[in-house]
Amino acid sequence: MDDLRRTEALLSQQQTKISARNVQVWYGDTHAIKDVSVEIADKTTTAFIGPSGCGKSTFLRCINRMNDTIPAARIEGDIEIDGEDIYDRRVDPVRLRAKVGMVFQKPNPFPKSIYDNVAYGPRIHGLARGRAELDAIVEKALRRAALWNEVKDRLTAPGTGLSGGQQQRLCIARAVATEPEVLLMDEPCSALDPIATAQVEELIDELRQNYSVVIVTHSMQQAARVSQKTAFFHLGHLVEFGDTATIFTNPEDSRTESYISGRIG
C-alpha cells in the first residue's frame, strides 16, 4: 500500500508542469537572466537558491508573466505550462495568473479588511456561489496559512494593520484562496518566526500533493526541508539543477558547493 503510493508519487513527479527553454531577460541593458532552461515537475516543490541579485525573483516572475508589468523588461525564449507556450499571443496573461499564483517577496496586503484581502481572488474569479461559501473559502485559506487563530476575531480590521509576518501569511492565504495550479513563492518565510515558518512549510508540503510549488529561499535548511528539486542561480545563470538531496550532498559545480557551504553569497 505504502509502496504503491510512493511509486504513484514518483510517476506523477516525472510529469513536467513547467518547461523553460533558453530564457533570457533584460531590464533595459541589464542582462538579468542568461539562457536558463529548466523543467519543473508537477506535484513537486522546487527551490530556487542563489546569492542576492542573481535573478531568482526575475525568473519566478517570468513564469506568471508578471514581468509584463515592467516596461523596461524584455523576455526571450519559451516557457510552457502543460505544454502550452505562455508567451503565445493567444494566451491571456490574466487567465494565466489565476492559474499560476504568486506570493511576493515583500508583503503587499491591499488597503482593505483582512476578509476582503483573502476574498479578493475568489470574488474576481467567481469561485464562491454565496456568502457562506465565500466565508468557508476565506477560513480555509487563512487556516492553511496558519493565520486563522490570530485574526478570526478581527476579520474586518484592515490587513495593513497586521504585523510584517502576519501580512506575509495574509498574502499566502490570499494566493491559495484562488486555488492556483502552480504557486510561486518568493521568500515567503523571510519575516516569519520558526513556528510560523514550520506551519508554512507544512502548507507547502500539503499543496504539493496537488500542485506544483516553486519557492525562492535564502535558507539552505528550508530548501533542504521542503523541496524535492533545487535550482542554484548565480549571476543570472542556472548553474545547477537536480534532486535536492544530490545538490546538497554532492553538488557537481564548485560554485554550488561554495554557496551551500557559505563561501560565496
Added chain:
Amino acid sequence: MSALVIVLIVCAIAAAGFVLGRARALASAGGDIRGLHSLPSYYGLNVALAALLPALLLLALWSIAQPLLVERSVAAMLPDGVDSALVMSDVRRVADGLALAVAQGALSPQEVAALDADATDLRATLGDVGVALGSAVTPEILDAARTHRAMSATGDLWRAIVVIAAALAGTAVGWSVTNSALRARNLVERVALALLAFAASVAILTTLGIVLSLIFNTLEFFRLYPASEFFLGTTWSPSFGGGSELGILPLLWGTLYISFIALLVAVPIGLFAAIYLSEYASPGVRGIVKPLLEMLAGIPTIVYGLFALLTVGPLLVELFGNGGPLGLGWMDGGTAVMTAGLVMGIMLIPFVSSLSDDIINAVPQALRDGSLGLGATRSETVRQVILPAALPGIVGAVLLAASRAIGETMIVVLGAGAAARLSMNPFDAMTTVTAKIVSQLTGDADFSSPEALVAFALGMTLFVITLVLNVFALWIVRTYREQYD
C-alpha cells in the same frame, strides 16, 4: 538723499566691511586658514551683515515713522474744524508738488519760501510739473505744505546721516570683534535663520492682515445692514439710492449650482483621464498628453470666459433654445448656469486630472502587482485596489477643485449672466457671489455705503466656505490615512 542712494551707500560700506573682515580674520590666524574657526568668507560676511542689518532696519523704521511725525505736527498747525483727512491729502500733494517743482527747476527754493498763495497761481505752476490739484491753494494749505516740505527735507538729511553712521558703526564693531576664535559661521547661520523666519512671518502676517480687514469691514457692513436679512434674504436688488435688498441666498445658490455642474463635468473626465494616463498609457503617449493637459491649466480664465460667451452659449441656445432641433425651448439667452458650469468644468479638468494622476502614481506598485498576480484585470485592479487606496487623496483633489469653482469669477461674469435669481432651471441666467463682488465695487460706488461694503461680507462668506472645504478635505485625508498606512 533718497532712500535708494542710502541703500547703495550702505551696501558699499558692507562690501568694504566684507573685505576688511576677511583680511583681519586671515591676519589674526597668521594667514593659515586652518587656524580659523570658520572659512574666511564667513568672517567677511559677518562684518558685512553687522553693517547692513542695523542700518537697513533703521532706514526702514525711519522711513515709516518720519511721515507720521511730520503730518502730526503739520496737522497741529491747521485751524480746527476742517476735515483734516481731506486737507492733509491736499497738503501732501502741494508739498510733493513743491518738491518736484524745485527738483525740476521750475521754482527755486527762495521762490518757494516767498510764495504767496493769493498772488501766484500755484495750481498752474504745479500743473506744469505734472501735479494736478483739485482746487486752488489756500494760504493755510500753502503754509502747511511749506512746513511739511521743510520738515521732510530736514528729516531726510538726518535719516541719511544716521543710517550711514549706523552702517559705519556696525562695520567697526564687526571688524573689531573679528579674531580667529570668533564663531563667524554660527553667527551667519543664525542670521540666515532669522531671515527665513522673517520671510515666513511676512506671509502669515499678510494673510492675517487681509482676514482682519475683511472682518472689520464685514462688521461695519452688519452695523448698517442686518445680518439676518443678509444671510436669509431671498432677494438681491442693490440700489445706491437706498432701500436695497441684499440677500445672499440667490448668489450662493448660483455659486453652488454652477460649481456643482462644473464638478459634474470635471471630476469624472479628470479622474478617467488620470486613470488612463497613469495606468494604461504608454510612456510615449503619457509624455505627450500630460504636458498638453497641463497646458490647459495655464490658459487664463478670461479666455475660458470668452469661450463661454462666444461659443458654448450660442451652441447651447441652438440646441436647447426656441426653434432648436430638439424643439425644447428651455433656453432664452446664451448666458446660463449650464454655459458657465460646462466651461468651468472644462477649466477644472486638467486641475483634477493632474492632481489625481500624482495621487494614483503614489500608490505603491506592489499593490498593483499583488492584484494582477491574483489574476485581476487592469480595470479590476483600478476599481478595487488603486482607487480605494487613492480615495482620500482624490477626495482632497475634488474639494480643492470645488474651492476653485466657488472662487472663479471671469467665466461666471461672461457666461452666467448678471441676474440674481433662485431657480432650478440650469438654462436660466444666474449669477454668483464673486460676480456680484465685482459689480458692487466697480463704478462710482461710495465705499462707505452698505451697497459697497456688502462686497466684504460676500468675500468673507466665500472665504469661510472655502476654508471649511479645505479643513474638511484635510480631515478626510487624515482619517483615511490612519486606517490604511
